[in-house]
Each structure stands twice: as C-alpha cells, then as structure tokens.
Amino acid sequence: MGFGLLFGMGTLGLRFLQFLIPSPAAKRYEAVLIGSESRVPVGEAVPMDLGGQKILVLRTNDDVVAFSRRCTDLGCLVSWNKEREQFVCPCHRGVFDKTGRNIAGPPPRPLDRFEVVKRGGQLYVNIAST
Amino acid sequence: MTSQTQITAAEGPARKNWVDYIQKDLPEHLDWWPYTLGAIPLTLFGLLVASGLLLTFYYVPSPDKAYESVERITHEVYLGWFVRGVHKFSVDLMILFLFFHVIRVFVTRAYVTPGELKWVTGSVVLLVTLGMGFTGYSLVYDNVSYWGMTVVTNMLGTLPIVGQPLLYLLRGGEEVSGGTLLRLYDLHTKLLPVLLGVLVIGHVVVVRLLGFTEVKGSRRFHSFYPEHTLMMGAIAAGLLVLIVDLVMIFPPTLGPPADPQEVASDVSPPWYFSAPYMWITLLPGPVALWSLLGAVGLFIVYPFLDRTLSERGWPMTAVNAAVGTAAVLLVVVLMVLDTRM
Numbered sequence: 001m002g003f004g005l006l007f008g009m010g011t012l013g014l015r016f017l018q019f020l021i022p023s024p025a026a027k028r029y030e031a032v033l034i035g036s037e038s039r040v041p042v043g044e045a046v047p048m049d050l051g052g053q054k055i056l057v058l059r060t061n062d063d064v065v066a067f068s069r070r071c072t073d074l075g076c077l078v079s080w081n082k083e084r085e086q087f088v089c090p091c092h093r094g095v096f097d098k099t100g101r102n103i104a105g106p107p108p109r110p111l112d113r114f115e116v117v118k119r120g121g122q123l124y125v126n127i128a129s130t
Numbered sequence: 131m132t133s134q135t136q137i138t139a140a141e142g143p144a145r146k147n148w149v150d151y152i153q154k155d156l157p158e159h160l161d162w163w164p165y166t167l168g169a170i171p172l173t174l175f176g177l178l179v180a181s182g183l184l185l186t187f188y189y190v191p192s193p194d195k196a197y198e199s200v201e202r203i204t205h206e207v208y209l210g211w212f213v214r215g216v217h218k219f220s221v222d223l224m225i226l227f228l229f230f231h232v233i234r235v236f237v238t239r240a241y242v243t244p245g246e247l248k249w250v251t252g253s254v255v256l257l258v259t260l261g262m263g264f265t266g267y268s269l270v271y272d273n274v275s276y277w278g279m280t281v282v283t284n285m286l287g288t289l290p291i292v293g294q295p296l297l298y299l300l301r302g303g304e305e306v307s308g309g310t311l312l313r314l315y316d317l318h319t320k321l322l323p324v325l326l327g328v329l330v331i332g333h334v335v336v337v338r339l340l341g342f343t344e345v346k347g348s349r350r351f352h353s354f355y356p357e358h359t360l361m362m363g364a365i366a367a368g369l370l371v372l373i374v375d376l377v378m379i380f381p382p383t384l385g386p387p388a389d390p391q392e393v394a395s396d397v398s399p400p401w402y403f404s405a406p407y408m409w410i411t412l413l414p415g416p417v418a419l420w421s422l423l424g425a426v427g428l429f430i431v432y433p434f435l436d437r438t439l440s441e442r443g444w445p446m447t448a449v450n451a452a453v454g455t456a457a458v459l460l461v462v463v464l465m466v467l468d469t470r471m
Contacts, residue, residue, distance in 0.1 A: 021298045049391065052305065074410070075284035076277060077393045090393050091281055092411040093471075106414050 031117060031124040037064060039123075045080030045087075053127045055114060056080055056087070060098060066125045067100045068112035078111065087111060155351035157342050161361050165345070167231035168252075168337075171259075173366045174224035175330060177373070178262075179323060181217040189269065191315035193308045196271035197387040204384055215377030221263055223373065225402045228256050237454050239436065239446060240343040246433040248340055251333040253430045258326045260402065265318035267400055271311065276388030277397045279314070280306050285410065288419060306390070398468055405464040411471070 032050045034057060040046050045058040047069065054069040054077060067087065069077040076091035086103075087096040094105035101110045115126040159165050188207055190199040203210035232252070235241060241249035268279040283306065287297030302309030352358060385394070399407050410418040428435070440446050 017295075017299075021295050022303055024298070024304060047391070054391065074281045074288075076281060076397070077391070079393075090395070091277065091397050106410065106418065108414065108416065 027128040029126060029128050031126050034123050034125055036121055037118070037123055040064060043082060043085075045082075047079075050125060050127050053114075055125065055127070057116070057123070057125070058098065064116050064118070064123060065100075066114040066116050067096075068114070070112065071107055072102065072109045072111060073105070073107040154338070155353055156358050157345070158350045158352060159345040159347070160342065160358060161352070164234050166361070166365060167227055167234055169362050170227040170365060170369065171224045171231065172330060172334075173362070173369055174220045174227065175326065177220045177370070178217060178224065179327075181213050181220060182319065182323070184213045185217060186319055189315075191269070191312050193271070193311055193388070196269065196311060197384075200270050200272075201384055204382055211381050212377055215380075215382045216373055217266075218382055219373045219376045219380075221259075221266060222401070223369070225259060225263060228259060229402075232256060233454060233458065236432075236450055238343070238345075239450060241433040241436070242343075242440075243433075243437060244340055245343060246437075247336050248333070249433045250430060251329060251336050255326065255329045255333055257426070258322060258329060262318060262322050262326065263400065263402055265314045265322065268314045269311070269318060270384070271388050272385035273387065273389050273392075273394035274385050274397055276306070276390070277394050278399050279310065281397065282399075283310070285419065288416075289423075401465065404468045405461040408464040408468045408471075412467075 030051075034048060034050070037059070040057050040059040042059050042061060045056040048055050048057060055066050056069050056078070057064060057066045058080065067078075069079075071078050071089035071091065071094050073089060073092050073094045076089050078087040078089045078094070078096065080086075081088050085098050087098075087100070088094070089096075089105065089107070092106050094107040095103050096107065096111050097103050099110075100113050102108070117124045117126065185203065188199055188203045188210065190196060200214075203214050205211070235249065235252070264278075264282060268275050283297055283300050286300065287293045289296065298304070300310065300313060301307065302313050398404065406422055409422060412418075413421070436446050436450075439449070
C-alpha cells in the first residue's frame with residue numbers, strides 16, 4: 001500500500017512538474033535581410049535584434065560575419081571593442097577574438113555564429129527563431 | 131571539544147498539552163548574545179512578511195509595470211520608501227545573522243549527535259532564504275536586477291540533467307520574459323515564504339525535541355515565559371530601532387530600468403551573493419559551478435562528515451576552527467575583490 005501511494009504521488013508530482021515546465025518552442029530557420037554591406041563599416045560590429053536573437057554583425061577586411069551577442073558563459077551580452085578587435089563580456093570579463101573564439105575569462109566555448117549570405121548586394125543572416 | 135551531550139531540559143511535571151511543551155525550561159545560555167543569533171532571523175522573518183505584504187499592495191509583476199511600480203513605491207506612495215527600505219534591510223540583516231548563527235553553530239559543533247537534523251533543517255532554511263533574496267532582488271526590475279536574473283538562471287541552466295528543466299521552470303520558457311517575472315513573483319510572495327515558514331517552524335520544533343547543546347558554564351534553567359520571551363522582545367525592539375535608523379540613513383535607491391539590449395555597467399549582485407559571483411568570475415564555468423555545488427552539499431551533510439572523522443580520531447574542534455576561519459577569510463577576500471573590480 002505504501003509503495004502504491006508513493007507511486008501515485010510520484011506520478012502526480014511528475015505531471016504537475018510537466019505542467020509547470022513549458023516545452024521548448026519549435027525553431028524556424030529563416031534568412032533575414034539586414035541591409036547592404038555598406039551598413040556595416042569595416043572594423044565595426046553593428047548590434048541587431050532579429051526576431052529576438054541579439055546578434056553582432058562584424059565586417060572585417062575580408063568578410064562579413066554574424067555572431068550571437070549571448071556570452072557562452074552565463075548569457076550576458078558581449079560588445080565589440082574596436083581598438084582591441086575583441087568581443088568583451090562585461091559580466092565575468094569573458095573575451096572572444098574576432099573569429100568568435102573564447103580567448104580569456106570563464107566562457108567555455110566560442111560565440112555562436114550565424115551564416116551571412118550575400119545576394120545582389122544585400123546581406124541576409126540565417127537565424128533560428130521561435 | 132569537551133562535552134557535547136544534549137540537555138533535555140529540566141525534569142518537570144508530565145507534559146499535558148502544547149502550552150506545557152512550549153513552557154519547558156530553557157538553559158540560561160540561550161540569553162547569552164552568541165546564542166541569540168538564531169532568534170534574531172526569526173524576528174526579522176516576521177518583519178519581512180509584514181513589510182512584504184504591504185509592498186504587494188502596490189507592486190505589479192509585469193515587465194511593463196514592475197519598474198514603474200517600484201519607482202512609485204519609492205517616490206510617490208506615502209512612506210513607500212520606508213516600507214521598501216525596511217523590507218530591504220530586514221533581508222540583509224536576516225541573512226547576515228543567519229551567517230553569524232551558522233558560524234557559531236559550526237565553531238561550537240552544536241550539531242553533534244543527536245543534533246544532525248537541527249543542522250540539516252537550518253541549512254535548508256539558509257538556502258531558501260538566499261532563494262528569497264534572489265527572487266526579491268529580481269523583482270525590482272532595474273537593469274542590474276534584470277541581468278542578475280539572467281545570469282543566475284543561466285547558471286542554473288548549466289547544471290547537468292536538471293539544469294535545462296530548471297531553467298524552463300524558472301523562466302517559463304527559453305528566455306527571460308514577462309513569464310519569468312511572474313514566476314519569480316509567485317515564488318517570492320507565495321511558495322518560498324510558506325516553505326520558509328514551515329522550515330523555520332520545523333527547525334524550532336526539531337531543536338526543542340532534540341534539546342539544546344550543553345554549553346560550559348550554563349548550569350541554570352529559566353522559563354520560556356516571561357524571562358526568555360522578554361529577552362527576545364528586547365532584541366526585537368532593538369532590531370526595529372536599528373532598521374529604522376538604517377532606512378533613514380540609507381533610503382532605498384533605484385537604478386535605471388531593465389534594458390534587455392544593454393548589460394548594466396555593473397552587474398554585481400547584493401553582498402550576500404558577492405563571494406560566489408566573484409568565484410564564478412575568477413574560475414572557469416564548470417569548475418566554479420561544481421565547486422560551489424560541492425561546497426553546498428558538503429555544508430548540508432557536514433555533521434555526518436564530522437561524526438565519521440571524529441570516530442577516526444580527528445580533532446574536529448581545531449579542524450572546524452581552521453575551516454571556519456579559512457571560509458570566512460575566503461568570503462571576505464572575494465567580497466573585497468568584487469568591490470574593486
């Protein structure tokens with residue numbers, strides 16, 4: 001009887017937890033137009049919010065790349081430091097180089113990177129939105 | 131350590147009802163200052179409930195209105211600043227005195243057999259109180275509290291297995307949103323206070339059932355009422371005066387509103403989270419998290435570890451004095467570092 005009661009209470013508790021924990025929303029992948037290349041000056045990183053995704057679009061001499069602003073440590077937002085050519089997180093002093101690689105501080109992995117596609121002089125960023 | 135047997139109060143007439151039980155005589159050392167440190171947080175908890183209840187009359191738990199409502203409480207509502215200040219200082223002092231209480235119990239080894247349950251219930255009280263501190267701090271919804279909420283929930287999300295469900299449970303989704311604020315509000319004003327109330331009562335009952343630790347020089351007993359009650363009343367009155375003074379001298383302030391697009395220039399948490407915050411700043415994420423979790427786990431089960439080591443002949447009084455001093459020093463150094471970085 002004790003086991004039955006425990007099993008019943010456990011099952012009920014589990015269902016209750018399921019009610020409280022929402023399921024992750026399905027992600028949709030889409031290419032979002034961010035404008036022409038000239039919108040991002042060389043050596044600068046422009047912050048943008050694309051469907052809730054906070055990104056930084058960086059233009060180097062060779063390429064245009066987009067990184068998530070979310071620090072891979074604990075989710076604060078990184079900023080671009082033009083002089084040092086690094087992404088810096090103010091919360092726990094995490095540092096990433098211009099390729100997004102974690103080079104100092106507590107971040108355990110590089111910044112998430114999004115694909116940037118150039119079509120007819122316009123730039124598109126492939127993002128996953130909910 | 132000398133004798134650590136438990137005092138089972140003076141032999142009295144057969145217990146008939148709960149009044150007789152409460153009236154059981156108490157050892158005199160409970161009126162000595164270091165031994166009143168447990169009763170002080172209890173008094174402050176009462177003050178927190180009262181001031182928190184008043185704040186709920188004006189606070190609005192929605193991202194659009196939360197900051198505005200705190201601003202209104204602070205600057206417009208008659209004595210709103212005072213009630214908010216009392217609430218803030220009560221939690222600061224409650225946590226401070228809980229730390230003092232823990233240090234006293236740790237150093238005097240007041241948890242030795244059969245007092246393990248006293249320590250375990252007390253340590254859960256401390257953890258839930260810190261949880262109350264975190265949820266309350268998040269409700270202010272200024273930029274520092276917003277990013278503090280983001281960082282702490284992310285940190286919990288990195289825990290193995292339970293991390294992601296816990297993150298979704300706290301945030302109500304993947305990101306910090308209006309749902310997160312509502313959940314933290316519910317935790318802060320409903321679930322955690324009830325849990326804390328039950329735990330505090332449980333802790334006091336366990337202490338009464340298991341008896342008080344014997345303290346050298348504490349020979350006499352006195353009654354709970356009126357002697358002990360009067361002493362506690364005097365402490366409560368003194369605390370109230372102290373808190374009123376603190377609120378007058380340091381009225382509550384409010385930073386700029388939450389901005390999800392820009393991290394606050396200084397995201398340092400309140401002082402009681404300052405040491406773990408610096409710990410996770412200085413060490414790589416997984417090392418910092420696991421060491422913190424390990425320390426919390428060790429903290430809760432410490433009486434059992436003490437028992438095992440004592441049986442093997444370790445001088446636990448000296449060990450506790452060394453461990454306690456090292457822990458306090460580490461916390462102080464980390465707190466100082468946080469103020470300088």
